[in-house]
Amino acid sequence: MKAIDKIPTGKLSRTTELMKTGVKVGGNYLKYYSKKAFDRDLTRDELNESNAEDIYDSLKNLRGSALKVAQMLSMEKSLLPNAYVEKFSLAQFSVPPLSAPLVRKTFKKYNGAYPEDLYDAFTAESVNAASIGQVHRAEKDSRKLAVKIQYPGVAESISSDLKMVKPVAIKMFNLQGQDSEKYFKEVEGKLLEETDYILEVEQSKHISLACAEIDNLKFPKYYEDLSSERIITMDWMEGKHLSEFVKEDFTKEEGNKLGQALWDFYMYQMHELKEVHADPHPGNFLVDAERNLIAIDFGCIKKVPEDFYVPYFELAKPENINNPEFFLAKLRELEILRPDDTQREIDYFSKLFYEMLSLFTSPFHEETFDFSDEAFWNKITNLSEKYSKDTELRKMNGNRGSKHFLYINRTFFGLYNLLHDLQAEIDIKNYEKYIK
Helix, strand or coil, rough: CEECCCCCCCCHHHHHHHHHHHHHHHHHHHHHHHHHHHHCCCCCCCCCCCCCHHHHHHHHCCHHHHHHHHHHCCCCCEEEEEHHHHHHHHHHHHHCECHHHHHHHHHHHHHHHHHHHCCEECCCCCCCCCCCEEEEEEEEEEEEEEEEEEECCCCHHHHHHHHHHHHHHHHHHCCHHHHHHHHHHHHHHHHHHHHCCCHHHHHHHHHHCCCCCCCCECCCCCCHHHHCCCEEEEEECCCEEHHHCCCCCCCCHHHHHHHHHHHHHHHHHHHHHHHCCCCCCHHEECCCCCEEEECCCCCEEEEEHHHHHHHHCCCHHHHHHCCCHHHHHHHHHCCCCCCCCEEEHHHHHHHHHHHHHHHHHHHCCCCCCCCCCCHHHHHHHHHHHHHHHHHHHHHCCCCCCCCCHHHHHHHHHHHHHHHHCCCCCECCCCCHCCCC
């Protein structure tokens, strides 16, 4: 993959890049409708592929929060056409890296020294490039290290990037009114945290230590003396990305072992720590030769406040969901039902969230749950399609739910997808043995 020598960092240059992409997308639509005039059976597949490629090409040049949003959307497999999911998922760990001269220049800017001044050996070519930073191999005192370097200008461009994508997000998610601002502020705050590598090292060490007793789960060691606000140095961990592992042949036992480690890791964080690794995409996990799971990125940690945690998990119990009075009270606590709702809106959203929560909390209703069950995934797909085509929903205010839903739902949906990829059957309450 060809390395790049420059990333647009100014607001004007980044806006210009997106405007160029808008022109390309407009051209793709013209081509599609021209062909459609002669072939009524033409599907949107070719249009989706062209648009996905053009948009991704632009975002991978911009990096930062623009590309991070694409990465987040790639996890919403029921929301986007498959062409977008496939392209945007590349943002997890496969984008063109910075060139060696730009890496050296960036390193000097951030750390006040060149790589050769800090390490005994440093590989200038990146081994893994993602949305916010890229990883290099290094050695010091016989230790094999991974060095993550943040792309230039990422932290400074987050606010302006989000303003650029805001109109698209408002339309896509049917957000209305000033109340929608809380969701954008939540995303902006989390993205700013992800660019603070000093915070990430602290979070990494804290969660690694807290989860150290979980079976078949490993973490790298982090080196604060070789890290800074834009550089992280940690142990080099041998393994395959989870996305690569699941494409190969693996046994049911291996899938279950990895899946159980993943489930216990997330449930322990959620229920014991009340803070959770909220970026469960395959690029953040490795699988080693002994089939241990390795968690390697803790930039996005979502704290779960008690006043959200309690009603959220109260609705994971069938007896609560099926109690109409209790159910409506919890929907109001979670800001799903609003004080200004009409009776029509109350009836509509109560039904919608009853269907959603009954399905998404079903794993918690069992002693064991098999995430390879296609019937479960077909129900999720059918429910997503049902409401994506519902014209009634488009007429209503889409601002539904506490801001905490953004990252908590993303966490669970990503977790479920990883467990499905692993075809894992899980002991739901196994994590409780780690709680002291």
